[in-house]
Amino acid sequence: MEGDERMSSIAEKLYTIRYKVDETSHLIIKDQDVCLHCETKECQDFCPADVYHWMDKESMTSVAFENCIECGTCRIGCPTYNIEWVYPKGGHGITYKFG
Numbered sequence: 875m876e877g878d879e880r881m882s883s884i885a886e887k888l889y890t891i892r893y894k895v896d897e898t899s900h901l902i903i904k905d906q907d908v909c910l911h912c913e914t915k916e917c918q919d920f921c922p923a924d925v926y927h928w929m930d931k932e933s934m935t936s937v938a939f940e941n942c943i944e945c946g947t948c949r950i951g952c953p954t955y956n957i958e959w960v961y962p963k964g965g966h967g968i969t970y971k972f973g
Contacts, residue, residue: 891943896966899939901925901948902958909935909956920951944968 917926948957
């Protein structure tokens, strides 16, 4: 790259967004038993913002909804459609700096 131009990492790009966190999650695991029996735990891989994390000790999927970039991948990425995704209520959610 020429001059000061450089490739931005995903973490650097995620830093440019603002998120007004609501008290209530807009991402809901419908049934934790489904997650318990999921062999692949794909939600940990397809989410670009690392929202989903399997916790062995608790035998459940944690949801860090405050990291969500509202891409909607989880609506179609979960092979059992066990994640309910809705838009955050008005005034909450993500604001992108560059469009």
